[in-house]
Amino acid sequence: MTSWKRNLFILVISQFFVISAMTMIIPFLPLFLQELGVNNPETLGIWAGVIFGANFLTAFLFSPFWGRMGDKYGRKMMILRSGFGMAVIISLTAFAIGPISLLLLRLLNGVVSGFIPASIGLVSTNTPKEKVGYALGILQSGSVSGAICGPLIGGVLASNFGYSMVFIITGICIFLATMVVFFFVKEEFTPIKVSEKTSTLAEFKMITEKKPVLSLFLVVFLIQFAIMGVNPLLSLFVEELTTPETVAFYAGVALSVMGFANMITSPVLGKLSDKKGAQHVLIFSMIGVAVFSIPQAFVTDIWQLISLRFMIGLCLGGLLPAVNTLIRMHAPSGMESRTYGFSNSAMYLGTMIGPILGGIVVSNIGVRGLFFVCAIVLFINVGILKTKVMPTANKTFYKQKQKRNKEKILTQ
Structure with a gap:
């Protein structure tokens, strides 16, 4: 198997597990908030919406910065940085003591997120140009299949082991997927000098x-x-x-x-x-x-x-x-x-x-x-x-x- 095909195969499997893990929490997020003491129906809806969106807010703000680091240190490094970071933060979410601590952890998770974008960057730059469309299509299949299975698996796990345990299982899944990338994905990357003085704008x-x-x-x-x-x-x-x-x-x-x-x-x-x-x-x-x-x-x-x-x-x-x-x-x-x-x-x-x-x-x-x-x-x-x-x-x-x-x- 050629290098780009091996990378694609591994990243498809890894993305499936990462997306499955990250979407496990979707079915029970409002229920977890109730467990943390948010019982007013109107307040519950507001907290659920804010906490769900918090992850995307910080991901939106920090994505350009991680893109710069990807050009400087390599896309594989960004996958590892995101994977290990999310594994730790999502596992810590199991120990949240209230809605504010949960919100802060979701904001922090958005800061370190980027496993999927970095995977797209690695595949697109290490795949022959005439095969990029096919490779990205296959990669998307891994993400979508994970998004389909994740909520179902999360619902089953939550009903059997409780909400907090799902966060720990999620962190373990992301950690294992990142370890697979660490050992088996090979990136052809030539470091590029990125000027620290150049602003994001x-x-x-x-x-x-x-x-x-x-x-x-x-x-x-x-x-x-x-x-x-x-x-x-x-x-x-x-x-x-x-x-x-x-x-x-x-x-x-x-x-x-x-x-x-x-x-x-x-x-x-x-x-x-x-x-x-x-x-x-x-x-x-x-x-x-x-x-x-x-x-x-x-x-x-x-x-x-x-x-x-x-x-x-x-x-x-x-x-x-x-x-x-x-x-x-x-x-x-x-x-x-x-x-x-x-x-x-x-x-x-x-x-x-x-x-x-x-x-x-x-x-x-x-x-x-x-x-x-x-x-x-x-x-x-x-x-x-x-x-x-x-x-x-x-x-x-x-x-x-x-x-x-x-x-x-x-x-x-």
Whole structure:
């Protein structure tokens, strides 16, 4: 097995365990807060929302810094730094004594997080350029499958061992996954001199001067904004379509089928992006998500909703892997990790703002109206892709393809 394939295989398995571990806490976070003494229903909702979002807030702020460190010390070093850091902090969460200590630990976890972005950076920079789309698609499958299994495993463990023990098990899983990366992942990395005097803002200007990087950051933000604007509020819509006793079950099914579909198509669409261009896969996948979002506003049966969520999942497999492929294609040489750092900040920002504005939309025009709003956002994103990304991406893709063809002819 070649080095890049071995790295990919190990990181897919490691990402599965890390994401599974990190999502184990989702089903019982409000219940854990009750155990910590937050019993008022209104206060409980506020604390749960703040604590859930705290992780993304600090991850948004620190992602560019870790991107700079990745270019200076290597992407593998960033994976190890994040993995061991999260293992310790999440294990300590088991000993939280109140909502404030839990909030501080979640903020700290966001500071050291970055296992997945660093993995993307390592795979994209150590994989042959003609295979990057396929590799990132496979990597996404590992993340999505972990996100599907994590809440289920967390629910089972919490019911058998208690909430605190789940945090300890989560920390152990992340620690073991990081140890596997430490021993078996090999990175080809040449240290790059990174000026300590250059500010984050100056680096952002340097990176975004190269077209169409800034537009790709906006695309990442709007994708995450539209998807996360719906997902946390989907159970409210499921409640309209089914009985109170089955809401939790069908809400889980609606999210799970989308994840399974995403997991299935990510490698396929990643391979297609290597052949035809990530920009084409991205734009058609985004149109698909937007088109399948609209009929959801008119469904009258739970299985209609589940079927449409499955179709959306099939299209989602072509979004983030394709964007990350394009970012790798256009990132300034020697600044790949920093470029991904800013991209991840855009993603975290969309993850934070999406549910907030989604809640405002639902309170004013209802859940069904939310599907129209998200479709409009995605169609706007399609417009940005066609006008700001496609012209440059097409030229770059065909230049790289011609270069690879010439290299093949010379080696034969």
